[in-house]
Amino acid sequence: MTNNLIKLLKFIIWSVLSLITIIPIYWMILVSTRSPVELFGKPDFSPTFFEKIYWKNFIKPFVDGVYSEYLLNSIIVASCNAILVTALAIMATYALSRWKLAASENIFFWTMTNRMAPPAAFLLPLFLLFSLVFRYDDINLFDTKIGLILLYCVFNLPFAIWLLKGIFDGIPKDLDEAVLMDGGGYFTIITRIIIPQAAPGIAIAALLSWIFAWNEYLLAATLTSVYARTIPTGLAEFVTTTGTNWGSMAAVGFVSMLPALVFISLVQKHIVAGLTFGAVKG
Amino acid sequence: MTYIAGDNFRKLVFDDEFLLCVWRSIKYAFTTLFFEFVLGFLLALSLRKSFPFRPFFRIIHTLPLVVAPIVVGAIFKLFTVSGFGPLPHFLKEWFGYKFNYGRDAEQAFWLIVGVDIWHWTPFVTLTLLAGLSALPKDPYESAKIDGANPIQIFFHITLPMMVPVLLVVVFIRLMDSLKAVDEIWMLTSGGPGVETRLAGIHIWRSVFESRFYGYGSAMSIFLLYITIVICWFLYVIMTSKQNQFHDK
Numbered sequence: 245m246t247n248n249l250i251k252l253l254k255f256i257i258w259s260v261l262s263l264i265t266i267i268p269i270y271w272m273i274l275v276s277t278r279s280p281v282e283l284f285g286k287p288d289f290s291p292t293f294f295e296k297i298y299w300k301n302f303i304k305p306f307v308d309g310v311y312s313e314y315l316l317n318s319i320i321v322a323s324c325n326a327i328l329v330t331a332l333a334i335m336a337t338y339a340l341s342r343w344k345l346a347a348s349e350n351i352f353f354w355t356m357t358n359r360m361a362p363p364a365a366f367l368l369p370l371f372l373l374f375s376l377v378f379r380y381d382d383i384n385l386f387d388t389k390i391g392l393i394l395l396y397c398v399f400n401l402p403f404a405i406w407l408l409k410g411i412f413d414g415i416p417k418d419l420d421e422a423v424l425m426d427g428g429g430y431f432t433i434i435t436r437i438i439i440p441q442a443a444p445g446i447a448i449a450a451l452l453s454w455i456f457a458w459n460e461y462l463l464a465a466t467l468t469s470v471y472a473r474t475i476p477t478g479l480a481e482f483v484t485t486t487g488t489n490w491g492s493m494a495a496v497g498f499v500s501m502l503p504a505l506v507f508i509s510l511v512q513k514h515i516v517a518g519l520t521f522g523a524v525k526g
Numbered sequence: 527m528t529y530i531a532g533d534n535f536r537k538l539v540f541d542d543e544f545l546l547c548v549w550r551s552i553k554y555a556f557t558t559l560f561f562e563f564v565l566g567f568l569l570a571l572s573l574r575k576s577f578p579f580r581p582f583f584r585i586i587h588t589l590p591l592v593v594a595p596i597v598v599g600a601i602f603k604l605f606t607v608s609g610f611g612p613l614p615h616f617l618k619e620w621f622g623y624k625f626n627y628g629r630d631a632e633q634a635f636w637l638i639v640g641v642d643i644w645h646w647t648p649f650v651t652l653t654l655l656a657g658l659s660a661l662p663k664d665p666y667e668s669a670k671i672d673g674a675n676p677i678q679i680f681f682h683i684t685l686p687m688m689v690p691v692l693l694v695v696v697f698i699r700l701m702d703s704l705k706a707v708d709e710i711w712m713l714t715s716g717g718p719g720v721e722t723r724l725a726g727i728h729i730w731r732s733v734f735e736s737r738f739y740g741y742g743s744a745m746s747i748f749l750l751y752i753t754i755v756i757c758w759f760l761y762v763i764m765t766s767k768q769n770q771f772h773d774k
Binding site for chain 2: 250251254255256258259261262264265266267268269271274275283284285286287289318353354356357360361362363364365367368369371419448451457458459461462466476479480482483493494495500501504505507508509511512515516519
C-alpha cells in the first residue's frame with residue numbers, strides 16, 4: 245500500500261518537473277509560429293500551430309536573410325569536426341589503450357584541462373593566432389570554417405578519447421596478436437577488429453562531438469565575422485538589434501534546437517559519460 | 527608596445543570592477559551548485575526504483591543537457607521578457623509580484639540562477655544516478671539485517687560511498703559555472719547595468735569591445751589559475767586509487 249503511494253507521489257512530482265522542463269521550450273515553439281500581433285496580451289498556451297502557422301517568422305531569417313548560410317556553415321563545421329575527431333580519437337585511443345605510455349597520467353590531466361578551461365581565457369590568444377600567426381600571404385584561419393573545425397577538436401578530442409578508452413580496453417588483446425600473427429598490420433587491427441567491435445561507442449562519440457560542435461557559441465562568435473558564422477552566433481545577433489523580432493528569434497532558436505530533439509533518445513544513455521569524460525558511466 | 531612588467535597584474539588586484547565580477551561569478555557558481563546538488567541528489571534517489579513512465583521522464587529530464595546554452599538563453603528570454611512573456615504575466619496576475627529582470631538586479635541574478643538550475647540539474651541527477659547504481663549491494667543487505675532505518679542507511683552507507691562521484695559533480699559544475707557566458711549574455715547581456723556581468727563576460731567584453739588586450743590577458747590568466755586549481759582537485763579525485771568508478 246505505502247509502496248504504491250510512493251510510486252504515485254513520484255509520478256506526480258516527475259510530471260510536474262517534466263512540465264517545468266517542457267513549458268519554456270514549448271513556449272518558444274509557440275512564439276515561432278505566431279505573428280507579432282498575436283503575441284501580446286494574455287499568454288495563450290493553446291497549440292495554435294495546428295490551425296495556422298505564421299511562416300514569415302521562418303521565411304524572413306532563412307529565405308530572405310543570411311541564416312540559411314549560417315545553418316549550412318553549422319552543418320559543415322559540426323559534421324567535419326565529428327568525422328575528424330572520431331578518426332583521430334580512434335587512433336589516439338588505440339595507442340593509449342594498447343601501449344604503456346611514459347606520461348599517460350599527465351596526458352589525462354592535459355586533455356581534461358583542455359576541455360575544462362574557460363574559453364574566455366583563450367579567446368585573445370586564439371584570436372591573435374588565427375588572424376596573425378597561422379597565415380600564408382593573406383590566407384589565415386580567422387573567419388574560416390576550417391579554423392573552427394580544427395579548433396573544436398581541442399575540446400571534443402579529449403572527451404572522445406576518454407569515452408572510447410573504456411570500450412577499447414574491454415576488447416581482448418588476443419585478437420590483436422592473432423592479426424599480427426597472420427601478417428596483418430596495425431591498420432588492419434583498427435579497421436577489422438577495433439572499429440567493428442566498438443562501433444556503438446564510436447557512433448556515440450561522433451554524435452556527441454557533433455552536438456557539442458553544433459552548440460558552441462563563444463569561440464565561434466569571436467573567431468568568425470562574416471563568412472563562417474554558425475547558427476548560435478546568428479541567434480545571438482538578435483540580442484543586440486533594437487526592436488527584436490521575437491518571432492524570428494524563436495524560429496532560429498527552434499531550428500538550432502532541432503538536432504537536440506532528434507538525437508535525444510539516442511544520446512540520453514551516454515550523455516553522462518560524455519559530460520564527465522567517462523569518469524562516471526551512464 | 528612597451529614592456530610594463532607586472533603592471534597589468536598590479537592593476538588587477540585593485541580593480542574593483544573586475545573583482546566584483548569575480549565575486550559575482552563565485553556567488554553564482556556556489557548558489558547554483560547548492561540548489562542543483564540538493565535537487566539533483568533527491569531526484570537521483572527517487573529514480574532508483576521503477577515507477578510508471580520512468581524511462582519517459584528520464585528522456586524529458588535529459589533534454590536540457592543537449593540544448594545549446596545560447597538557445598537556453600533565447601528560450602528563457604522569450605519566456606520572461608516583459609510584454610508577452612508568460613512568467614512576468616502570471617506572477618503579476620496570481621501573486622501581484624512585479625517581475626522585470628531588465629530593471630531589478632536581484633531578480634536578474636535569481637533569473638540566471640534559475641536558468642542554470644533548469645539547464646544543469648539533469649546533469650547532477652543523471653551523474654549521481656549512475657554513481658548510485660554502481661554501488662555494491664552487500665553493505666545494504668548487512669545494514670538491513672542489523673536493523674538500520676533508511677535514514678541511517680543513507681548517512682552511513684550511501685553518502686560515504688558516493689563521495690568520489692559527489693566530488694566529481696561538484697568540481698565539474700563549479701568549473702562550468704565559473705566559465706558561464708553564453709546563456710547569461712543571451713538572457714541579460716550582463717544587465718541591468720553590470721549586475722549580472724560575470725567574470726567570463728567581463729573579460730570577453732573588455733577584450734573585444736574596449737580592446738584592452740594586455741589587461742584582458744592578465745584577467746584571463748587570473749581566471750585560468752582559479753580553474754586550474756579546481757581542475758587539479760578534480761584530477762586527484764578521479765585518478766585516486768581507492769575509487770571504483772573510474773575505469774582503468
